[in-house]
Amino acid sequence: MTYEGKVLAALADPTRRAIFEKLAKGRSSVADVARSLPVSQPAISQHLKVLKEAGLVSDEPLGQRRIYSIDPAGLGPLRQWLDRFWEDQLAAFKVLADSDEASGAGPRKPER
């Protein structure tokens, strides 16, 4: 699977996003994460495994605990993938906007 695919699949789950957001506020142990969410400790471990394989978190042993923290570089692939469309679409949009300017219409999208 592609890098961005792994990252997207990992972040698509709400519980995993909650874990990720908590770790973004500060590194913490598995039990600490489990205490802050309404799921069991094994569920947390499973989610952390997915996040780790996606390159979004890293872990480090500390005594009998294991401290997990965010790997900010893990968001890189997703960001790059996003930027592709961003640039493509902005370029295409600009062409439309320029042609619309001649007709007096502003670059506006119709609301649903």
Next chain:
Amino acid sequence: MTYEGKVLAALADPTRRAIFEKLAKGRSSVADVARSLPVSQPAISQHLKVLKEAGLVSDEPLGQRRIYSIDPAGLGPLRQWLDRFWEDQLAAFKVLADSDEASGAGPRKPER
């Protein structure tokens, strides 16, 4: 569900990403998309529905066909969500890097 949640869930599926990427290269009909992918036309329609509800595509009738195109603004929520972590982590990283500089060490996380 949150906006970024919808977008992430929509883009997490490989087939939907393929559809999205194809539409990014140019607007096209449902049958046209179906011809370019190894799934049936109903499957494509179902995926397009999800993408549309996530705000990632828009459609417009053209005779008996329906032309789908990308809505570039749909990526906004995901991008904003991403930027939050990006900034947070870069800021935290910078603080560590600065404090470590005084001690001559490289940008590394403190132990314990």
Next chain:
DNA sequence: TTCCTTCATAAGTCATGGCTTATCATAAGG
């Protein structure tokens, strides 16, 4: 009208994945 094409929806199948409880390994403390 009668085709023919395009597309959406309904209904059903099947695999995936998120969760649980149970269990085991490891590390610290008595």
Next chain:
DNA sequence: CCTTATGATAAGCCATGACTTATGAAGGAA
């Protein structure tokens, strides 16, 4: 040693979702 705390894994349950085929609606073309 034994106990406690922590976390990873196994096994099973069950809901979700990605697909299929079948069908119907809607818009040209004959």
